[in-house]
Amino acid sequence: MADWEGVRLHVVTGKGGTGKTTVAAALALALAAEGHQVLLLEVEGRQGIAQLFDSPPLPYEERKIAVAPRGGDVYALAIDPEDALLEYLEIFYKLGRAGRALKKVGAVDFATTIAPGLRDVLLTGKAYEAVGRRRTGRAEYDAVVMDAPPTGRIARFLNVNTEMAGLARVGPIRNQADSIMDLLRSPRTAVHFVTLLEEMPTQETADGVAELRAAGLPVGAIVVNMVRRPPLRPADVAAAGSGRLDRAQVAAGLAAAGLPTDAATVAALVHEATDLAERVALEEQERGTIAALGRPTYELPWLTDGMDLGGLYELAEDLHRQGAA
């Protein structure tokens, strides 16, 4: 059984450069496997999802973007805050021409710029709407995956209620914020963190987890991305780390392979192993920090050939194998 049964909204965050969008897409694929319908949401207007799936830029419209392993579909939507506001006004106020007038004078731009909290309500509101949407008697999507803002901003982004409280005390936007908050605080939501085995991303992950916990928001899994498996045996890594690699043995091996055995070459190879040992030691330290967070943790490999569509399916399979979906 997968770790996230019952979760309908998966929010994926991570420090810039950790591969947050890639992991969100891989998770969507994994969740869609075996005949499920999953919506992948992009909220930052970067069109990263389109790039990842080799598709033209996404319009403000849900589009099927990939077929999952063993049947199932992933749909994608890039939410534009302006369009989301107009859609919202249309639904609640039947504005028609007045709505377009708002956009024309820049009121929509103004409203979403001056009150970032409002923008966040609109973005999370779209996810809320998609989670609750029903079609022919059942939920239209089995799960919604959101490629969310980075770790440094995630708690604020999701804590729409507090953000709006300072600005709108009553009114429909306030009510909307309240309903969204109910979903976000419930076990139907999980916020997953993507990190690397490096100091800054791990530190930010720990800070982000603490912030979410303080805000009463559900912390999901930690996904450690781009993990490189050392080509050296652990004992050799340890030996390199403590300067005990036997240079005579190295020279003998090189000779056996028909390679130059001069001291400079031997020293260079040993030095490279020492660098690796240092990196591995630091990675172990970061693994400890991550483990101390006490959340399910998945590791995804560094893809030597770079990221492409095939790699995405590989990562989805990896997530599935580790129980993420």
Add this chain to the structure above:
Amino acid sequence: MTPAGQGRAPVLEVDKILDDPMTKIVVCCGSGGVGKTTTAAALALRAAERGRTVCVLTIDPARRLAQSMGLSELDNTPRPVPDIDGSAGGELLAMMLDMKRTFDEIIVAHSDPERAQQILENPFYQTVSSSLSGTQEYMAMEKLGQLRAQAEAGQAPWDLIVVDTPPSRSALDFLDAPKRMASFLDGRFIRVLLAPARAGGRAYLKVFTAGMGAVTGVLSKVIGTQLLTDAQTFVTAMDTVFGGFRERAERTYTLLQAPGTAFAVVAAPEPDALREAAYFVERLAADAMPLAGLVLNRVHDSAASDLSAEQSLVAADRLAATTSHPMVVGLLRLHAERMQRISRERRLVGRFTAAFPKVRIARARAQASDIHDLDGLRRVAAELAGTPG
């Protein structure tokens, strides 16, 4: 071994720039995650230890790096960095940008006390000053202008300012933010909100008969009347200080174009970072900003570069079949990985150099661990200057 492309890039002579008394400002810019803050700190430290009196303005340093420079808190004031080598007569002061406080100071400086109070207490000001996109970039430029003015007026000791730029998604944000903020505060809707305050009741009526009544009516329905009134008050109050804002942004912009400024575009040998660097180099040229060169961090190298990736892999496979030297098999595969990485990096940098053959480059090798002490900064700076210890 000098692969095509790399040999042709002219060298960025870091010391020459740092030592030149005409160099007053060094701006380190580039996309996020390429070691911008570390580069700024390293260059500032080197300049100080070579005799300059330097103020380094950092935006969001890693905690341990900040601590190593004695920056335990965000207090918007440059403080002397302890434990630097002052034997050449130099000094290093460091500060972290406090965006909100910088914004507050501008408001106070540009309006009468009553109006300033009104703005500072407005709920919109609270959000705008802490989270409007571009505010951080704008405030970094503002602070730079202030630090420079202090030095010119003889109120501060530094003769060189090194600035780190905010960790924006795009390096261009740094140059665009002030304009974006200006255009936002000058937008059509803002003018509508301002109309009653600027021209009195008649203009108010006129605007509203043109259909704006419906617009603000709808807005107040959606976001609430209180919210709209707050927004209106805020915009009106900001309008009075805004002239000063724009003037200052323009002054700082001119300052950046002056010959005493040196832009260092920071990148790592990775596709995204180099693409950003290329955009930025083009943009600096278009805006007539003085580019010193490209700082390339995290460059990999090998002392056994004669042993190619292919050779190593073939040898490793052959050796693995004999099962007699498993450790050396690992070493050879590790070396192959490294050589592959080096050739990928060289290819990428070669492409950059082909597009910008005149851009000077300084390189620092990839460090096995993150840098969080002065010795680490010294090491990086020495590599950039081409004098590794």
